Amino acid sequence: MLQGKRTWLFENKPAIISTGTTGGPFEAKGNIPDDFDILYDDMWIGEDSYEKAERVMFEDACSTAIEKAGLTKEDIQFMFAGDLVNQLTPTSFAARTLAAPYFGLFGACSTSMEGLALGAYIVNSGGSKYILTGASSHNSATEKQFRYPTEYGAQKPPTAQWTATASGAAVVSDQGMGPKVTSATIGKVIDMGLSDPYNMGGAMAPAAVDTIEAHFKERNIDPSYYDLIITGDLGKIGQHVAYDLLQDHGLHITKEQFVDCGLQIYKSDQPVQAGASGAGCSAAVAYGHFINKMKQGDFSKMLVVATGALLSPLSYQQKESIPCIAHAVSIEM
Amino acid sequence: MLQGKRTWLFENKPAIISTGTTGGPFEAKGNIPDDFDILYDDMWIGEDSYEKAERVMFEDACSTAIEKAGLTKEDIQFMFAGDLVNQLTPTSFAARTLAAPYFGLFGACSTSMEGLALGAYIVNSGGSKYILTGASSHNSATEKQFRYPTEYGAQKPPTAQWTATASGAAVVSDQGMGPKVTSATIGKVIDMGLSDPYNMGGAMAPAAVDTIEAHFKERNIDPSYYDLIITGDLGKIGQHVAYDLLQDHGLHITKEQFVDCGLQIYKSDQPVQAGASGAGCSAAVAYGHFINKMKQGDFSKMLVVATGALLSPLSYQQKESIPCIAHAVSIEM
Structure with missing residues (x-):
């Protein structure tokens, strides 16, 4: 399992049996719109705050992944997920909706692979049949928290990066087809x-x-x-x-x-x-x-x-x- | 390993081979001062912010645990830890000091056992020889962020709880003595x-x-x-x-x-x-x-x-x- 100091080999090759991806309106106009399962028309996604919108966006990514795997949320044994909002607010509330045993993770933008590494490890070693992992970010929720509310129209230098309004989730299992x-x-x-x-x-x-x-x-x-x-x-x-x-x-x-x-x-x-x-x-x-x-x-x-x-x-x-x-x-x- | 839907049995019985605990001045006057390895005289711990003080407090708990195990920080293969400050600031900066591969966790006050569960799982299944896990909180850093700066002297109802200024860390291994x-x-x-x-x-x-x-x-x-x-x-x-x-x-x-x-x-x-x-x-x-x-x-x-x-x-x-x-x-x- 462990090779070297910090690499795990997954001999039983846990598979990503399905994924779900969701994105905002700016992402819909982007380079890869066909790779999103769901794209929303506006940043609010029918909610009254950006954080709640992010929660819905992540819930949709999770439920899409679960559905594409032919499962129900009761089949998910453990969830490994996180986001950028303080106290992982969108993810924790999504975990309430999904009602799966939940590990909250914070690794900023590394959270996606922090979750996949842990989830695949658990599946590989027989600790779970189905895990769900994923991460999300919402441009307006993130900018408001880390920099300025987007409504201020603050300028940014050319080295700055644009926080994507997007979520991705994956179901990993020891049985089933997939990478x-x-x-x-x-x-x-x-x-x-x-x-x-x-x-x-x-x-x-x-x-x-x-x-x-x-x-x-x-x-x-x-x-x-x-x-x-x-x-x-x-x-x-x-x-x-x-x-x-x-x-x-x-x-x-x-x-x-x-x-x-x-x-x-x-x-x-x-x-x-x-x-x-x-x-x-x-x-x-x-x-x-x-x-x-x-x-x-x-x-x-x-x-x-x-x-x-x-x-x-x-x-x-x-x-x-x-x-x-x-x-x-x-x-x- | 998995028994039922969400319980893991650790057949190889990973051991808590050492622990480190640190606490603030209010905890020094408390009920169990002898159970802390280090107690500080003031809330600043020689730093210029409460968050930096929390980082030092957590670093001290970690280095105490590592030392008591007869190890050096290079022996620690993975660290599972978190705290209450936004973006896990004290823990992430402590992880920089410890330089161990790091999983940031957020489970609010459940983080201590979230980390021990994951760490023990990894050790039990051969993914690591030595892991470090722990959590911390600092009264002034937490009150400021979640409620009011302590300097305001805001009153609280009798149902409220007092955020402890304390850290605990444990080294878990598949070899060595301990619970x-x-x-x-x-x-x-x-x-x-x-x-x-x-x-x-x-x-x-x-x-x-x-x-x-x-x-x-x-x-x-x-x-x-x-x-x-x-x-x-x-x-x-x-x-x-x-x-x-x-x-x-x-x-x-x-x-x-x-x-x-x-x-x-x-x-x-x-x-x-x-x-x-x-x-x-x-x-x-x-x-x-x-x-x-x-x-x-x-x-x-x-x-x-x-x-x-x-x-x-x-x-x-x-x-x-x-x-x-x-x-x-x-x-x-």
Whole structure:
């Protein structure tokens, strides 16, 4: 099971038997609208707050995944999930609706793979037949909490990233068809002293590199093993930094192989500065776009490296730098 | 491994090989000062913010546990931890210091047993040799965030609970001496419609009852199996409610058997209204006071049921009720 210091191999190959993805109106106009199961016309989703809207969006992703698996919510034994809102408000309230035994997780935008790593581990070792995992983010709820209410129209520098309004959920089981979760490498907190919350991609890049290097070393494979190495979400700046660092460290990943969820979800002419971010971005893009492509036979092996900036408005105000983390999970057909 | 729907049995009996507990000046004047490894003279712990003070307090609990186990921080393979501050700021920064692969958890005051359940699971199934788990809370950091800065001197009703300034950490391993973690029952979100943030014990009681009932049913044992069934933290009101509900449901737990971390940590004349709460309370009292008593031979089997109120200031302001959860972990000599 454990190989090296922080990599788990899943010998029983738990499968992602279904996924559910939901997104907002801005995502509907994006690059991959067909990869969302549900797209909403407005940011409120019939609710009277953005946090409640995020809850509905995540509930819809979960219930879509459960339905596509031919299950009911009573079949889900454990749920591993989180979001960016303080105290995981949308996720905790969604867990109330789903009524499944629940592990609340916080890893900022790395939450998607934190949940998949833990959930796949539990399924692989016989601790559950069906687990549900996922993550969400809502642009207006997140901007209000971390920066400014979107209604203020505050400007952002070109290094900033756009928080996606999106959710992704997956049902993982030891039986059933679907891409297999074959291993996971768990991230350490890496902090290179960057403190600009408008350049989180740059801050997170070294964490992604640390986890990717550990993954290849501990699995004793080289980058050519994977068709794609997918970060989520470094954006333009961070992905560039990560690519250069990986080359410097002697890991020969090609530019074609190295993609970022934050650069997939929107069209190049959408005004998102350096790209997308948000816990829901890597969840929706990995469980929607990339899993769909795998199932269509476009490629067969991917490493998803979800990166999180573990800052808070308070740590920023207290002049702290940004601690970052990345968790990598391999998914193979 | 899985027994019933949401109980894991740990056949390989991972052991709590060491613990570390730290507490503030108010806790030093409390009921169990000798059960803390470190007690601080003031709430700032030499830092310039309460959140940084909480980080130091949690780091000290972790390094004490690591040292008592005869290990160094490099030996810790995975860390499962969390706290109450938005974005788990103290824990994430402590994880940076410890440099161990890190799973951030949020379960409010249930985080202590959420972490022990997951950590023990991973050790039991060969995923790690040494894991570190723990939780913390700081009265001033928490009051400021959830209610009012303590400097305002806001009054509270008698049903309110006092957030403990405390941390508890444990090293769990598949080798070494110490109390064994034998099983865990994972909680569902239970919400009976209560919405008063000054009566969280009352709100959490049904969640504790739900998990305790599931535990006995799925393990197929009766309450007499345990010397103690320890909730954390229901306080006076919630513990009374939980006791009555358990009796109504036909679970015959005696009053002597049924204790609460929130009623252990302070003296009866300390002005804490209905008792203590906070993620660090159940962590410090379970890993300090009760583990010490077990090691001294006072009793040999306990079930620790950590309860969490998953509300946020925002969910309260948006007129939501309080979703609650409880995770139960059995520890036996």
